[in-house]
Amino acid sequence: GAVVSQHPSRVICKSGTSVKIECRSLDFQATTMFWYRQFPKQSLMLMATSNEGSKATYEQGVEKDKFLINHASLTLSTLTVTSAHPEDSSFYICSARPQGFYNSPLHFGNGTRLTVT
């Protein structure tokens, strides 16, 4: 149980275009989902906390107008990288836990490798 699915797993886009990444909880509902970014040979860095039905909370230094987050339902959160540039190339990973199970582990998707050319 507790499967988190991300789509796409890989995407290549041209500089200046926008890319949408989907994160779905397949067998549970999640009021909150988390978006992380990971550059090569580095650890995961939390970008934002996605809240169903309300605005996302962004970590310091993350541009909210560039990384648009929408959490329209209890099973889907999306991250849109707007006007992507090569420096946005990274590994984006989402995570979630079942609603109401506050201390249960976070479950992670398998990530999306974004390459901006």
Add this chain to the structure above:
Amino acid sequence: DAKTTQPPSMDCAEGRAANLPCNHSTISGNEYVYWYRQIHSQGPQYIIHGLKNNETNEMASLIITEDRKSSTLILPHATLRDTAVYYCIVRVALGAGGTSYGKLTFGQGTILTVHP
């Protein structure tokens, strides 16, 4: 949330136990210890977590010292597929209605290499 310290890398022979240490000397009484691992180019995988008592599941054992200032993750019979980055994370326990969303903050972890 309390900060953790892990060795940057460790080696282990296949079939032997892998013991991965984690120091969390500033941990407070209501903070859990979580262990995750990340195999190359995949999302992190949950391994185990605990508050005070030692824990065991099908993947590993977690030994937490009595003062809770350190812990050890034990993979009893390491295989080549256990080669990964292992993260020890401390996070405050949440209660219903709390304002924290329970995010996890990752450190640099330990690169475990299991060799034949």
